[in-house]
Amino acid sequence: MISRRDYLKLSLAAGAALSVKPGLLWAEDRQLELITRAIPSSGERLPAVGLGSSATFAEVARSEDVEALREVFVAMFEKRGRVFDTAPGYGASEEVAGQIASELGITEDIFWATKLNVAGRGGGSADPDEARAQIKTSFERIGKAPLDLIQVHNLGDVPTQLGILNELREEERVRYIGVTTTFEQQYEQLEEIVGNEPVDFIGIDYAIDNRFMEERILPMAQDRGIGVLVYAPFGRTRLWERVSGHDVPEWADEFDAHSWAQFFLKFVISHPAVTVATPATSRARHMIDNMGGALGRLPDEAMRQRMVDHIESL
Structure with missing residues (x-):
């Protein structure tokens, strides 16, 4: 019988790798060290770049042909990634990802981060029975117990x-818990939760051109x-x-960034409060490029500036 790892390698060779430009494999050729971060509440280490399942991932998950998403998982796994972020609110993403991971035999190897929300962002009360039913469905779709993280x-x-x-x-049915928001009007509430609730994680929006979280929330989390x-x-x-029409600056070589994706990701994960960045993608070549952002050196404070x-000059 073919082993799981051999199957993954064959799948990658047959699909994802053939479409990847050689330049994206530069970091692998140099055998750079994988950047990992410790979960503060436990010390468990995770690769600093993972995979999200909103946006284009969710769009493809809704289609009948999910081979592209299978190639994305193969690419992530082969490049030593293991964090996957999803949510029942991302359409078919959670269910499709669970099926793909089961078929590839990597369900237990993935760090699954899913979400809970039967109340909606607009407010209102959550029915506890509906919430528990949604959690039960997530367990069934993912097929791993305990689940790693629900927010x-x-x-x-x-x-x-x-x-x-x-x-x-x-009850040890979930290892970690937390909350998420990417909406500015909820930042004040998030700050209160960070200061007062016993959560293991928060999920936020943060980018080189969106640095509001650096002011209070990231330092508080740290x-x-x-x-x-x-x-x-x-x-x-x-x-x-x-950055359309602009090349990555040559000095980005100083922190092993060789694409814009790696440039942006290395900025994010170089903040000491950040555990993992989870950009969404439905293309294996982008997943491989993203994982390059979790290899080698990171910029220091002077380089971040x-x-x-x-x-800002572009």
Whole structure:
């Protein structure tokens, strides 16, 4: 019988690797060290770049042909990534990802971060029975117990839903719990939660052109020993539009960044409070490029400022 690792290598050779430009494999050729970060509440180490499942990933998950997403998982796994962020609110992403991981035999190897929200971002109360039903469905779709991380999505009825997650953590059915938001109007509430609630993680938006979190929330998370997942490290499409027609500066070689994706990711994960960045993608070649952002050196504070200045000059 073919082994899981051999199957993954064959899958990668048959699909993902053939479409990757040689330049994206530069970091692998140099055998650079994988950058990992410790989860503050446990010390468990995770690769500093993972995979998100909103945006284009979710769009492809809704289609009947999910071979591209299978190649993305193969690429992530082969490049030593293992953090996957999803949510019931991302359409078919959670279910499709669970099926793909099961087929590839890597369910137990992935660090699964999913979410809970039956209240909605607009406010209102969450029905506890509905919340527990949503969690049950996530367990069934993912097929791993205990689940690694469940977070209250978009701060929906935090007292009710975080309370349920805390019970699951105490019962050791979930290893870590947290909350997420990428909406500016919720930042004040997020700050209160970081300061007062016993969460293991927060999930936020943070990018080189979106540094609001540096002012208070990231320092607070660091002081309180809370892990940070970063969504939208490319500013969704903003940063790609900004650098269109521009080459990555030569001095980015000093911190082993050889594409714009690696430039942006290394800025994000070089902040000491950040645990993992999880950009979404539905293309294996982009996944390989992104994982290059978790290899080699990181910029220091002076270089981070130089990076900011350069982007602001474009």
